Amino acid sequence: MMSRLLSLRDSRDPAGRAARRAAWWQRLAPRGRTLVTAIPYGWLLLFFLVPFLFVLQISFSEVEIASPPYRALVERSEDVLNIALNLGNYTYIFGDPLYFDAYLGSLETAAVTTAICLLIGYPIAYTIARAPEARRNTLLMLVMLPFWTSFLVRVYAWMGILDSNGLVNQALLALGLVDAPLQLMHTQLSVQIVMVYAYLPFMILPLFSNLVKLDGRLLEAAADLGCRPWKTFLTVTLPLSKNGVVAGSMLVFIPAVGEFVIPELVGTPESLMIGKVLWMEFFDNNNWPMAASVTIVMLALLILPIVYLHKREEKALARAARR
Amino acid sequence: MNMLESSVNQAAGAAAGAKPYLQIVDVVKKFGDNTVVDHINLNIARNEIFALLGSSGCGKSTLLRMLAGMETPSSGRIILDGEDITHLAPYERPINMMFQSYALFPHMSVAQNIAFGLKQDGLPRGEIAERVERMLELVQMKKYASRKPFQLSGGQQQRVALARSLAKRPKLLLLDEPLGALDKKLRQQTQLELVNMIEQVGVTCIMVTHDQEEAMTMAGRIGIMSDGQLLQVASPGEIYERPNCRFTAEFIGETNLFGGHVVEDEPDYVRIQSAELPRPVHIGHGITGTLGMPVWLSLRPERVGVSRQQPVGDGNWAAGTVHDIAYLGGFSIFHVRLPTGKVVKASVPATRWREEAAPTWDEPVFVSWADNDAVVLTQ
Ligand SMILES: Nc1ncnc2c1ncn2[C@@H]1O[C@H](COP(=O)(O)OP(=O)(O)OP(=O)(O)O)[C@@H](O)[C@H]1O
Ligand SMILES: [Mg+2]
Numbered sequence: 001m002m003s004r005l006l007s008l009r010d011s012r013d014p015a016g017r018a019a020r021r022a023a024w025w026q027r028l029a030p031r032g033r034t035l036v037t038a039i040p041y042g043w044l045l046l047f048f049l050v051p052f053l054f055v056l057q058i059s060f061s062e063v064e065i066a067s068p069p070y071r072a073l074v075e076r077s078e079d080v081l082n083i084a085l086n087l088g089n090y091t092y093i094f095g096d097p098l099y100f101d102a103y104l105g106s107l108e109t110a111a112v113t114t115a116i117c118l119l120i121g122y123p124i125a126y127t128i129a130r131a132p133e134a135r136r137n138t139l140l141m142l143v144m145l146p147f148w149t150s151f152l153v154r155v156y157a158w159m160g161i162l163d164s165n166g167l168v169n170q171a172l173l174a175l176g177l178v179d180a181p182l183q184l185m186h187t188q189l190s191v192q193i194v195m196v197y198a199y200l201p202f203m204i205l206p207l208f209s210n211l212v213k214l215d216g217r218l219l220e221a222a223a224d225l226g227c228r229p230w231k232t233f234l235t236v237t238l239p240l241s242k243n244g245v246v247a248g249s250m251l252v253f254i255p256a257v258g259e260f261v262i263p264e265l266v267g268t269p270e271s272l273m274i275g276k277v278l279w280m281e282f283f284d285n286n287n288w289p290m291a292a293s294v295t296i297v298m299l300a301l302l303i304l305p306i307v308y309l310h311k312r313e314e315k316a317l318a319r320a321a322r323r
Numbered sequence: 324m325n326m327l328e329s330s331v332n333q334a335a336g337a338a339a340g341a342k343p344y345l346q347i348v349d350v351v352k353k354f355g356d357n358t359v360v361d362h363i364n365l366n367i368a369r370n371e372i373f374a375l376l377g378s379s380g381c382g383k384s385t386l387l388r389m390l391a392g393m394e395t396p397s398s399g400r401i402i403l404d405g406e407d408i409t410h411l412a413p414y415e416r417p418i419n420m421m422f423q424s425y426a427l428f429p430h431m432s433v434a435q436n437i438a439f440g441l442k443q444d445g446l447p448r449g450e451i452a453e454r455v456e457r458m459l460e461l462v463q464m465k466k467y468a469s470r471k472p473f474q475l476s477g478g479q480q481q482r483v484a485l486a487r488s489l490a491k492r493p494k495l496l497l498l499d500e501p502l503g504a505l506d507k508k509l510r511q512q513t514q515l516e517l518v519n520m521i522e523q524v525g526v527t528c529i530m531v532t533h534d535q536e537e538a539m540t541m542a543g544r545i546g547i548m549s550d551g552q553l554l555q556v557a558s559p560g561e562i563y564e565r566p567n568c569r570f571t572a573e574f575i576g577e578t579n580l581f582g583g584h585v586v587e588d589e590p591d592y593v594r595i596q597s598a599e600l601p602r603p604v605h606i607g608h609g610i611t612g613t614l615g616m617p618v619w620l621s622l623r624p625e626r627v628g629v630s631r632q633q634p635v636g637d638g639n640w641a642a643g644t645v646h647d648i649a650y651l652g653g654f655s656i657f658h659v660r661l662p663t664g665k666v667v668k669a670s671v672p673a674t675r676w677r678e679e680a681a682p683t684w685d686e687p688v689f690v691s692w693a694d695n696d697a698v699v700l701t702q
Contacts (some may be wrong), residue, residue, distance in 0.1 A: 227439070
């Protein structure tokens with residue numbers, strides 16, 4: 001750099017200098033671009049990867065009554081470097097059926113939530129996408145409107161609706177459909193209802209942004225070729241909205257697996273979900289390594305299938321391009 | 324069977340044969356109070372290739388979409404092969420359309436796109452495969468059968484779209500700007516190829532275009548549309564040589580138009596005086612009209628001769644000066660300004676003069692034409 005600057009100063013002819021300056025700028029320009037992309041990378045590095053490595057490290061350590069309550073992996077005692085990798089947390093997780101059940105319960109609840117959100121969200125997203133352009137924004141606003149109130153307030157509102165003397169039961173009693181109030185609160189049903197309610201917008205929005213791009217002429221072409229509307233939906237609309245379905249499902253499924261607040265507030269005390277287990281390990285048992293291991297396993301459970309599917313899709317695309 | 328009976332039968336048979344394959348009866352389409360298709364009547368014969376030609380927004384696509392069933396007429400009827408299809412859903416009509424934008428299914432391969440319509444008919448697998456194969460051969464896309472549409476060039480996509488709309492052997496094939504997305508050179512190459520393919524399969528075809536060359540190259544008959552109305556329906560030659568109105572004359576090819584009125588009306592000739600021409604124009608045939616009636620004269624540039632000598636005779640020529648010359652290779656367009664201010668375009672073949680001998684800018688010249696060259700238009 002130094003020599004370049006010197007040589008720049010040395011040059012006498014203005015044309016050559018201008019050219020060199022242009023080259024200099026060109027050198028800088030891609031750096032500017034790198035800088036811009038560096039910001040999100042830096043963010044992810046600092047606030048995702050580094051904390052993740054911390055968690056990973058803690059998951060391989062042992063509990064200690066100390067602050068923080070775990071023994072460091074790498075210890076130096078009199079010139080000897082001690083690395084104690086403790087796999088005990090993981091073997092414990094795989095050994096104790098409690099964890100297995102909790103994972104399974106969480107995955108199942110999240111899967112049901114995702115499926116119901118998809119079933120309800122798809123027609124809503126489709127309707128909004130096909131609505132006249134002037135009305136679309138209003139409808140989208142309505143979908144997002146609940147976000148203006150606090151999430152907790154909305155969950156409490158559901159408690160008011162589902163309680164034994166809540167709205168639903170009062171209505172049922174008044175209509176004479178039941179003699180005694182139904183137990184709706186603190187059941188798997190109430191968890192499912194509130195979770196679907198809470199996550200529905202995350203399904204609708206990506207689906208909408210996908211469906212709104214669907215070319216109406218493709219549907220006309222299908223009809224023209226003798227395809228009935230329902231079959232057109234199955235053979236054209238649905239496959240073409242695959243990316244929206246995948247995006248929406250991931251946006252719902254992933255946070256739903258770790259959901260803690262909703263099962264805690266409206267769920268059954270006995271059914272354990274992994275978010276609850278995590279909470280208990282961390283706050284009740286003060287067992288940070290165990291909590292960290294539970295987190296790592298959960299992460300692996302979510303990420304590995306996604307990576308696998310992604311790889312498979314890439315391969316399929318590459319194969320199609322080669323032909 | 325006696326003579327009389329057989330001749331009656333023959334007559335009936337002839338009448339049935341002459342019955343048009345597709346009848347568009349007084350069809351109107353309104354969007355709100357905007358009449359886009361205005362009382363159109365049109366008959367199409369079996370295996371005909373018909374072109375609807377008109378400027379942008381005149382309602383061509385709308386008419387086509389009504390045939391395909393994607394719009395319902397506000398009034399009128401559409402009868403195909405004896406069956407009233409006015410209110411059939413698009414998926415129930417034996418009609419296939421090739422879309423202006425092709426509308427190929429992006430998630431299906433070329434072969435799957437072509438097979439799509441056949442699958443809807445519930446044909447057996449083997450037959451579908453066989454027909455897809457034949458279509459791929461027809462449009463010379465066999466190599467690309469497993470490609471996705473986005474991996475194809477515009478011309479290749481156009482072929483796939485054609486194959487897809489032909490695969491079901493529709494009773495009626497509709498082409499909306501079939502070559503609209505191709506560049507000019509490729510368009511010209513493809514025009515005759517497209518006609519060949521359509522004729523090989525043997526379907527009746529209506530195409531829409533705003534490119535007159537395309538319509539004249541491909542179609543047996545042309546319908547000129549303007550503002551939702553069908554102004555003239557005739558063969559390309561007739562449309563060009565004998566336009567029936569000012570719009571058609573100006574829309575198809577280049578022409579010189581002169582406004583005027585009839586000053587002599589005889590059974591075997593008429594004379595028309597135009598303020599834009601120095602002397603009356605002599606037309607060598609009678610017209611249905613009256614003395615003094617306002618008319619227009621259409622004079623094609625290639626009918627106008629340019630000379631340095633004064634033409635003989637007392638009509639059908641004018642003196643002027645060369646205002647502009649557009650050299651177009653095989654011929655040049657001379658723009659000759661008359662003393663009246665009117666500029667007359669004349670197409671002069673390159674063989675008329677050697678380049679250096681040709682009249683040049685501001686040179687006084689004469690333009691002239693023969694008795695029957697000017698076409699009299701009454702509307
Ligand atoms: N669904 C619709 N609602 C309202 N107006 C419409 C609709 N479809 C078409 N029009 C109007 O009808 C007129 C004719 O449209 P059409 O698409 O038939 O024109 P076109 O002759 O095919 O033109 P182009 O050559 O540009 O394709 C236009 O003025 C258009 O704005
Ligand atoms: Mg159009």
